[in-house]
Amino acid sequence: MKLAVAGVGAVGRSVAELAGEYGHTVVALADSRSAAVADALDVEAALAEKREAGRVGDLDPEAALEADYDVLVEATPTTLGDAEPGYGHVVEALARDRHVVLANKGPVAERYDEVRARERESAGSVRFEATVGGAIPVLSTIADLGPGQVTAARGVLNGTANFILTRMAAEGLGYEHVLAEAQDLGVAEADPSFDVEGTDAALKCVILANVLNDGAGAGRGFTLDDAEVTGISDVPGEALDLAAEDGRTIRLIGEVAGERIRVGPRLVPEHGTLAVSGTRNIVQLETTHAGRLNISGRGAGGPETATAVLSDVGRLPPLE
């Protein structure tokens, strides 16, 4: 497949670097202010130019969206509300009857019904495995089981929050102290609110709710407004100590059951399946006939998330 990659953060960069290994060709690469387009783009050179000159090439970003690609890989930063510019990129690609693979959560968390409506009018398809749980194959597992067969999904969907809770429990340290440590390590952003307030986990749960209710025919396009969200910044170190005395610990758990979407700190068994440590993610799926499935692994990271993007590309049907 010929790929146009929009966004050269950790994920977009890794997709461009690994595409060849999966048998695909990068024909366009864009950041927010520049683009490079070629029949077979020299990815190394474009990324080197980005590092040195702050641009991937001499063209305007729009040139990448107008290039002759089969699949637009949308890996620009997740935005809330109108989900722009990602949503506009999705619309443009579908209008050209091209496929879209999203790493950007915005369009399928905030404008799911609109994305699906545009997809129905297009010869292209939209896939978004990378938006939930990084490398963990959550959405493809749901698709294989049949969305109607999955009655609930829950799990640890934010590695930064999980790292902080793991460290607080293991070292008996307070939230502010561990947050500062996580920021030093690059595990938490300078502004950590997206992760520690539960927004990121909630967006993933909204996407899961959209997928699970889509299959049941009841989809009505959930958005972040439909989620009940509590973060971890108010979890006192003492709460973790008390939990440990009882063989339990605290994790930021996202949960989707029917139309209910909740994210918040929850008590879980200390050595139980949900108590993954560090930046790992886990998703539990409750199924009608197959009991509970657990899938865990790296929930973030450039190459990890790029693997999910490239798996999606591999599942796309040929165009025309």
Next chain:
Amino acid sequence: MKLAVAGVGAVGRSVAELAGEYGHTVVALADSRSAAVADALDVEAALAEKREAGRVGDLDPEAALEADYDVLVEATPTTLGDAEPGYGHVVEALARDRHVVLANKGPVAERYDEVRARERESAGSVRFEATVGGAIPVLSTIADLGPGQVTAARGVLNGTANFILTRMAAEGLGYEHVLAEAQDLGVAEADPSFDVEGTDAALKCVILANVLNDGAGAGRGFTLDDAEVTGISDVPGEALDLAAEDGRTIRLIGEVAGERIRVGPRLVPEHGTLAVSGTRNIVQLETTHAGRLNISGRGAGGPETATAVLSDVGRLPPLE
């Protein structure tokens, strides 16, 4: 899809019972001595006849194989060596340009290259998710990642052996005692050797090795003879006590790395990912770019394994 189901053990029965829920029609059902065939078979009636009269219908078993089906679900018991009669059923379905979905491990564990060769000459495809890890989507995850991206697979692949080791460790009981208990509970067969000697886990590892090496182009058709297998019948209760003192426990671990296939009792961390309890199964996949993925769930059971069969059916392309 129109399904012919060969074998009415726990898995075949569940496939027949659940097919309608997944939008498929059962057109034939066979056990080793009888068959029922109809445009839309009354599954309930055929299974009732099986319970009451020991036959699913008035026809000979061959009638099911000659029926007008799209997919043969091969759920007869796993046999070693020539893998008959399952292998013959696969050959016959492919020769008729029909799809085959296997729950029977024999054909893909003992005659993998022959199955793939027959598949290449056919318009039909062969799928076998249900043969490894029951409800756990192991093979589809490998397919989605790309087999070349998975460098090793290991895990707990036999629920009976895992149940026995879990009980021995938890209760401080000896192997013979726990085995008898497992037989009373129906978790172990009257002749438990297939499970406790590691044969069943080894067959699953052989199938994994065939799939992983197939993608790398190095496939040479591994069989049970290529596996180094040690069972759990010689694990003394004292070994579990000693392991526990060190924060570890013992699990029957199957492992595939390159062309090496091994099954045997191994020390694992007591609260670690591989130490699943009871009859649960887990598979760990080591990947080139996405780190380690863990998938766990129910590794056996009629409806659980039927779910894997019906997921495979859902992934098949339409015929003609």
